[in-house]
Every structure is written in C-alpha cells, then in structure tokens.
Amino acid sequence: MVGVQRKRGLRLMAAAALISAVAGCATAPVVVEPRWTSTPTPESLGNAFPAFAADAGIEGKVRLKCVMAVSGVLENCSVISEFPRGLGFGTAALSLSDEFRGAPSTRDGVPVQADVAFPISFRMAPVEPVLPWTGPVPDPEALGIARQVVARQSLSLTRGPDAVRLDGLAADRVESVRQMVAEVERETGGNRGGAERGLCARACPNPEPRQFAFAHPGAAPPGASQHER
Secondary structure, eight states: OHHHHHHHHHHHHHHHHHHHHHHHTSOOOOEEOOEEEEOOOHHHHHHHSOHHHHHHTOOEEEEEEEEEOTTSBEEEEEEEEEESTTSSHHHHHHHHGGGOEEEOEEETTEEEOEEEEEEEEEOOOOOOOOOOOOSOOOOHHHHHHHHHHHHHHHHTOOOSGGGSOOTTOOHHHHHHHHHHHHHHHHHHTSOHHHHHHHHHHHTOOOOOGGGGGGGOTTOOOOOTTSOOO
C-alpha cells in the first residue's frame, strides 16, 4: 500500500514539473513601442517661446512625462525637469503637448496606453552677421532717404520698463526685472543700440527644425530610462 502511494506521489510530482516547464516556455508578449505620427511645427514652438526669455535671448530645455492613450493623444502631462526655472518654459512645453500625436503602443497587437518621456528644447534662431555693403556706392539722395527711415524707426521704439514683455516670468520676479530695466535705461540714457538689439531679439524666437529632430514622424518617443538625444 505504501508503495502504491509513493508511486502516485511521484506521478503527481512529475505532472507538476511538466506543467511548470510548459508554463516557463510560454511565448512572451510582443510589445511594440509607441511612435510619433505628428509633432508641433517650428512655428508653434516659436509662438510658445516665453516672451521675456525671447527678448532676453535666453534658451531653455524642458522634459515632459505623459501618457500616450490608445487614441494616440498625450494625456496627464507633467514637467519632469525645467531649465532655467521661473521663465515659463515648463508652461510653454505643456501647451505644446496637445499638438503631439502618435501610434500607440501595442501588446500582442492590441493597442495599450504607455508612459512616454521626452525633451523639448527652446533655442533662439542664429542671428546672421550683417555683412558690409560691397555693391556700388549709393548716391547722396539714396543715403539721405535711408538715414530718414532709420531715424523714424528709432523714434518709434518703445523704451522703459513697460516695453519689456514679461509673459511667462514667475510672479516673484516681475517687479525686480522692472526695476532692473529702469536702472539700465537710466545708466544708458535709453541707448539706441540696446533698444535695437532688443527689437532684434523680439524677432528671433523662431526655432530651427532640428529642435524637433527627436520627434520626427515615425520616430519612437524616448522613454524615461533613455538618454536625451
């Protein structure tokens, strides 16, 4: 009787071992990472560039973390890191998240939501140097007209603290920046060259296409564990 029970016990152990082996050989699920299908345009990034940072020529970088839904839209986005802080780059990056679309992650062919993390860089467009005129010498009348145009444009420039766009600037920095601008204006006497440089800075927040090179259609969004490109 004892021998029969022992044989049954051995058979049960063998069956359990076989089931365990079969389970261990089960095929792992096939997971396909999400991919971008459309991303914000350079114009959108330029429009989102924080105004004060653009005027001051300050660049920034933000890293976002979102959930890509099965519909391909980004949801529940948050700022992981922002540099420099307090200038509005984080808010600007979040405003761009609505313009991303992607092909969702799939698990065994079934769409599933997935966490994605990626950087957005805010860079100023390079300013091309002004080359000296190499053509024929303008006649005195043409030079006179050019001087009048420059003089009128210079007079139309708004100066003073109220001329500085403070959009995106942290609330606790606004007053100190206003005081700083007023002090600089007093020291320079409303220097025309400085005003012209400020006017140029306002026209230069448009980004280059390379800023979104990491997110071209068909590219997988870098994950939280991946290095930024």
